[in-house]
Amino acid sequence: MAFKKKRGIPDRWTDYQALGKRIPGTRFIAFKVPLQQSLIRLLPAFEAFGPSELLHLLEEDKQELGLIIDLTFTTRYYKPQDLPPSVQYLKIYTAGHEVPSDSVILNFKRAVRAFLRENDGNEKLIGVHCTHGLNRTGYLVCRYLIDVDGMDPGKAIELFNRCRGHSIERENYLQDLRCGPKRSNQGMEDPEQEPVQGKANLWRARSPQTCPPRPPHQTPRLWAPSSPLLPVLPPGPLFPMPTTELLRFEPHWRRGPPLQPYSPFPYPVLPRYSWSGPSGPFPPVPLDEPQRHRTTGRAKHRQRKRH
Structure with missing residues (x-):
């Protein structure tokens, strides 16, 4: 039987609370595994829980996370x-x-002790999670406390x-915690x-950057609406003059909240150009003009033969 790789949301992941509370007297806080954006898109908005949502919930409680110990047996979640x-x-x-x-x-004990040693002067938390943040997480946290x-x-x-x-x-985790032997700390x-x-x-919310001025003979890449015009160079006999505005550009890898909506096109949009000749620039070509394709003589002969 061939091995089938698991994909999608973990089983019963939505049945559990996303984030717990800090355990009093310790630095531990447990939560279920946060998911990357490709998996969050499969969930309704109110069920979304990723790294950004995790930090946002901790900031609301005025807590700071310093270390995440991942106990899952896979790397596909984030x-x-x-x-x-x-x-x-x-x-x-x-x-x-x-x-x-x-x-x-x-x-697990080594990781916790090393973090506590290096962060003795602050109150940063140790986040521990498995898939649901419950069984493996609960066992190792309780084992450390014991x-x-x-x-x-x-x-x-x-x-x-x-x-x-x-x-x-x-039940086997609970039985080992209650009746099993203590593990060595050596x-x-x-x-x-x-x-x-x-x-x-x-x-980090970053303000949109303005695209640096480009020479008019270079092709710009992706445009967004409503931005001030850049300085227009005087027309020359062989320099193309853009017929559209050079607009503000926001790269897709910036995750800060955009001040303006992005371009509706999912691909780079190249604006139309007109060439300035001796008698001035030609009018721009309309975007909705149908493209006329030439038909060769052989194709016309085949069309006449069909009819």
């Missing part, structure tokens, strides 16, 4: 490049439905469930994996 430079990203591949191994638990902070297992589970807004569902102070810095600028 990329580290989707995060701003102020947020670090660490990937720990954790298989679902089974209790995480000792190496995964140790890597093994490192010495918290009672029942209290740790109850505290996580209350702050997340949902209860841990996997080697916890030696970080093995360095987090990745975000690179996106999606959360």
Whole structure:
């Protein structure tokens, strides 16, 4: 049987609350996996939850995110490049439905301890998520509270469930937390994996830039409506004079809110030109003029033969 790659929204992803609350006395905050824009387009607007929505919700609560620990076993949901430079990203591949191994638990402890050591003077949060931000996330957060902070297992589970807004569902996770042995903390102070810095600028609103003046013989690329005219050079015998305005240009990779609507065309629109000759510029060609194609003599002969 051939392996079929999963695509689209994760199963039961919309059934869970997007973001939980900060666990008191810790830096942990749990949430479900944020999705990239190609997946958000498949959802209604009120269900959208991506990296930008995550940071916006935290800003409303006056919280700042410093590190994201991704526990999913795939990279298809979003990329580290989707995060701003102020947020670090660490990937720990954790298989679902089974209790995480000792190496995964140790890597999680190392990542948390390294971040707390480097951010002792601030209150930046550690965001932890799996697919739903519940089972794998709840197990590793509670395991840290039990093994490192010495918290009672029942209290740790109850505290996580209350702050997340949902209860841990996997019975094998709960059984291991309540009755299983504590994991060793040896080697916890030696970080093995360095987090990745975000690179996106999606959360900085940037004002539209005006396209620099171009010589009139160069072809402009993409135009948007309503912009002041640039200085017009005097006509010459061989210089084409643009018959349209040189308008304000907003590149598609800028994610700030545009001050003006974009061009309705999804492709570069080249304006019409007229050539200035000795008697002055010719009138521009109408856009709605039908194109007349020449018919060769052989084609005319075939047409007459059909009739």
